Amino acid sequence: MYFELFSVLAFLSRCHCLTEKVEKNENTCGLLKQLLESTSLSVEINKKGLHREVVTTVELSPGELSGVRALLLHRWPRGVFVDPYQLASLRDQSDWQILVDSAIDLEVPAHKASGFVTYVYPTPDGPAPRLIKVTIPIHGRYHEPSFDGKTYTSVDIDAPELLLRTEKCTQLKDLEPHTVVDAPCTPDNSSTCSWVKLQHQQDQGPVSLQFPVGDGSLVTPVCGGTLLVTMICCAALSKYMWKHRII
Amino acid sequence: LMKNGKKHVLFTASFAIRLALVAYGDYQDRTMVVKYTDIDYHVFTDAARFITEGQSPYNRSTYRYTPLLAWMLTPNIYVSMVFGKMLFIVCDVLSGLLIYRILRLRGLRSETARRVSSLWLLNPLPMGVSSRGNAESILAALVLGTLLCMEARHLMWAAILYGLSVHMKIYPITYALPIALMLRTQETRSDGGRWRWRSFVGFIGSFLNQKLFLFASVAGGVFCMLTALFYYMYGWEFLHETYLYHLTRRDIRHNFSPYFYMLYLTADSRWSQWLGLAAFLPQLILLLVASWAFHSDLVFCCFLHTAIFVSFNKVCTSQYFLWYLCLLPLVLPHLRLSLKQGVGLLLLWFAGQGIWLGPAYFLEFEGHNTFLLIWLAGLLFLIINSSILIQIVAHYKPTQAPQRLKVE
Numbered sequence: 001m002y003f004e005l006f007s008v009l010a011f012l013s014r015c016h017c018l019t020e021k022v023e024k025n026e027n028t029c030g031l032l033k034q035l036l037e038s039t040s041l042s043v044e045i046n047k048k049g050l051h052r053e054v055v056t057t058v059e060l061s062p063g064e065l066s067g068v069r070a071l072l073l074h075r076w077p078r079g080v081f082v083d084p085y086q087l088a089s090l091r092d093q094s095d096w097q098i099l100v101d102s103a104i105d106l107e108v109p110a111h112k113a114s115g116f117v118t119y120v121y122p123t124p125d126g127p128a129p130r131l132i133k134v135t136i137p138i139h140g141r142y143h144e145p146s147f148d149g150k151t152y153t154s155v156d157i158d159a160p161e162l163l164l165r166t167e168k169c170t171q172l173k174d175l176e177p178h179t180v181v182d183a184p185c186t187p188d189n190s191s192t193c194s195w196v197k198l199q200h201q202q203d204q205g206p207v208s209l210q211f212p213v214g215d216g217s218l219v220t221p222v223c224g225g226t227l228l229v230t231m232i233c234c235a236a237l238s239k240y241m242w243k244h245r246i247i
Numbered sequence: 248l249m250k251n252g253k254k255h256v257l258f259t260a261s262f263a264i265r266l267a268l269v270a271y272g273d274y275q276d277r278t279m280v281v282k283y284t285d286i287d288y289h290v291f292t293d294a295a296r297f298i299t300e301g302q303s304p305y306n307r308s309t310y311r312y313t314p315l316l317a318w319m320l321t322p323n324i325y326v327s328m329v330f331g332k333m334l335f336i337v338c339d340v341l342s343g344l345l346i347y348r349i350l351r352l353r354g355l356r357s358e359t360a361r362r363v364s365s366l367w368l369l370n371p372l373p374m375g376v377s378s379r380g381n382a383e384s385i386l387a388a389l390v391l392g393t394l395l396c397m398e399a400r401h402l403m404w405a406a407i408l409y410g411l412s413v414h415m416k417i418y419p420i421t422y423a424l425p426i427a428l429m430l431r432t433q434e435t436r437s438d439g440g441r442w443r444w445r446s447f448v449g450f451i452g453s454f455l456n457q458k459l460f461l462f463a464s465v466a467g468g469v470f471c472m473l474t475a476l477f478y479y480m481y482g483w484e485f486l487h488e489t490y491l492y493h494l495t496r497r498d499i500r501h502n503f504s505p506y507f508y509m510l511y512l513t514a515d516s517r518w519s520q521w522l523g524l525a526a527f528l529p530q531l532i533l534l535l536v537a538s539w540a541f542h543s544d545l546v547f548c549c550f551l552h553t554a555i556f557v558s559f560n561k562v563c564t565s566q567y568f569l570w571y572l573c574l575l576p577l578v579l580p581h582l583r584l585s586l587k588q589g590v591g592l593l594l595l596w597f598a599g600q601g602i603w604l605g606p607a608y609f610l611e612f613e614g615h616n617t618f619l620l621i622w623l624a625g626l627l628f629l630i631i632n633s634s635i636l637i638q639i640v641a642h643y644k645p646t647q648a649p650q651r652l653k654v655e
Contacts, residue, residue, distance in 0.1 A: 233630060241541070
C-alpha cells in the first residue's frame with residue numbers, strides 16, 4: 001500500500017514539474033509577446049546629398065528585459081551602399097556592432113550593383129536596452145542617366161525589421177501572428193538562431209531618398225562640346241609647342 | 248661655408264616642419280572626429296598587415312598599388328604605425344635635395360638653386376600630402392632621381408630608377424619617348440632637311456645605338472624582373488589591380504577631367520569604346536609633339552609630358568597634380584615671366600579648381616543636380632591648364648650648352 005502511495009505521489013510530482021515548466025515557458029513567451037505588441041520603431045534620414053545617415057529608434061515597452069536579445073535587420077536596395085571600412089572605424093565609437101551579409105563593391109554604379117542585408121546588434125554582449133538608437137552612414141551610388149528629363153532618381157529605404165529572441169522562450173511558434181526568422185546569433189556569424197520578427201506598424205512605410213542623376217538627353221551636345229574643346233586645346237597647345245621647339 | 252650653412256638650415260627646417268605635422272596629425276586622429284590621416288594610409292597599412300600574415304596585399308579592397316609599397320610598409324605593423332609617414336616625409340625632403348642638385352647641374356648659382364628648392368621644401372601642399380600618408384613623394388623622388396642621373400650622364404643608374412618608377416606608377420612610361428630621342432645618335436643633316444627614303448631609314452637607324460640599348464635593357468630588365476617576381480607571388484590579381492585597372496579605369500564619378508560627364512552619360516552605350524579612343528587621341532598627339540619639340544631639354548620635356556598627361560586624362564584627381572608640381576621648380580628659373588605674371592597664372596590655376604569644387608560640393612553634400620555646371624567647370628579647367636602651359640612654353644628660355652659644374 002505504501003508503495004502504491006509512493007508511486008502515485010511520484011507520478012503526480014512529475015506532472016507538477018512538467019506543468020511548472022510549461023507555465024514558465026508560457027510566462028517568458030508571453031513576455032516576449034507583450035514586448036512585440038507594444039514596441040515602437042521609427043526611422044529618419046539625416047544629412048543631404050550622396051552621404052546620408054539612417055537613424056533607427058526603437059523603444060521597447062516596459063517589461064523584464066533580462067535575457068532578451070534584439071537585432072535590427074535592414075534590407076538595403078542597390079542604389080545605396082555602406083562602407084565596411086568606415087563601419088569598422090565607427091566600431092570604436094559606438095556600442096552596437098554590424099554584420100554585412102555580402103562583400104560590397106564601393107565603386108560600381110547602381111544598375112550593376114545588388115541589394116544587401118545588414119544585421120545590427122545594439123548590445124552584442126548583454127540584454128537589450130530600453131531605448132535603442134542606431135545611426136548607420138550610407139552612401140548613394142551613381143545611377144544610370146535618365147532619358148526622360150528627370151533630374152533626380154528615387155531610392156526607397158524600407159524600415160528595418162526588429163527581431164527579438166530570448167534564451168528561455170523556445171516555443172516561438174506560439175507567438176502568432178509574429179513570424180519566426182533565422183538570423184545569426186552574434187556579430188561574428190558563428191551560429192544561426194531563431195528570432196521573432198516584429199510586425200510592421202502601418203504608418204512606417206518606406207522612406208524615399210532623392211539622388212541627382214545625369215541627363216541622358218543631352219548626350220549629343222555634351223559629347224560634341226567636350227570633343228570640340230579638347231581638340232581646340234590640343235591644336236592650340238601643339239601649335240605653340242611646335243613654334244617654340246628647341247632644335 | 249656660409250652657403251652650405253644656409254642650405255643645411257633649409258633642409259633641417261623643412262624636415263622639422265613635416266615631423267611636426269606628422270605629430271599633429273597623430274594628435275588629431277586620436278582626439279577629433281575628422282581625421283588628419285588620409286584613407287589611403289589605412290589602405291597601405293591593412294595591405295601590409297595582410298603581408299605580415301603571409302597573404303596577398305590585394306585582399307584589401309581598393310589597394311591598387313605595387314606590392315612593393317606594402318612590403319616597404321611592413322614596419323608599420325612590426326615597429327610603429329607612423330613608420331610609413333616617416334618614410335614619405337624623408338622622400339619628400341630627398342625630392343627637395345634632388346631638385347637642388349639638378350638645378351646646380353643645369354648651371355644655376357647656389358643661392359638661386361636654394362631659393363627655388365625652397366618652393367618645394369617649404370610648400371604646404373607636398374608637406375600636407377606626405378604627412379597625411381600619401382605615397383606620392385616616393386614616386387617624386389624616383390622620377391627626380393632618374394632626371395638627375397640623366398643630366399649627370401649616369402645612364403645605368405638612370406635606367407634602374409626609371410624601371411623602378413614605371414613599376415610603381417604607369418605614367419612615367421611616357422618619358423620613354425623623349426629619353427629615346429635624346430639618347431639616339433644625333434645625325435648631321437647634310438641634305439638640307441628634305442624628306443628622303445634614306446633620311447627616314449637613317450632616322451630609324453639612329454635609335455640603334457649602344458647608349459639607348461643599354462638604357463632600354465636595364466630599365467626593361469628591372470621592370471620585367473619586378474613584374475615577374477610579383478606575378479609569381481600574387482598572380483593575376485597583381486597585374487589587374489596595379490596596371491590594368493588604371494589603364495581601363497572608367498570611373499564615372501565626378502572628377503576634374505573634362506571627359507567626366509561624357510563618359511558618365513555614355514558608360515553603357517555602344518559608342519563608349521570609340522569615345523574612349525577619341526579621348527585618348529589628343530593626349531597621344533600632344534605627347535608626340537612635346538617629345539619631338541623638346542627632347543633636347545629632358546627636364547622641361549618631362550614636365551610638359553606629365554602636365555599634358557594629367558590635364559587631358561580621362562580621370563583626374565588632385566593627387567595627380569603633385570606628379571608635375573615636383574618638376575615645376577626645375578622649370579621655373581628658366582621662365583621669362585615677371586613675378587606678377589607668374590602669380591597671376593598660379594591664381595588662375597587655383598581659380599579653375601575652385602570653380603569646379605563649388606558645384607561638386609553641392610552635388611555630393613547638398614544633393615543638387617549640378618552635373619552640367621561640373622561639366623562646364625571641367626572644360627574651363629582644361630582651357631585654363633592649356634593656357635598656362637602655352638604661357639610656360641612661350642616664355643621658356645632653354646639653357647645653353649649645359650654647364651656641368653662640380654656638385655658640392
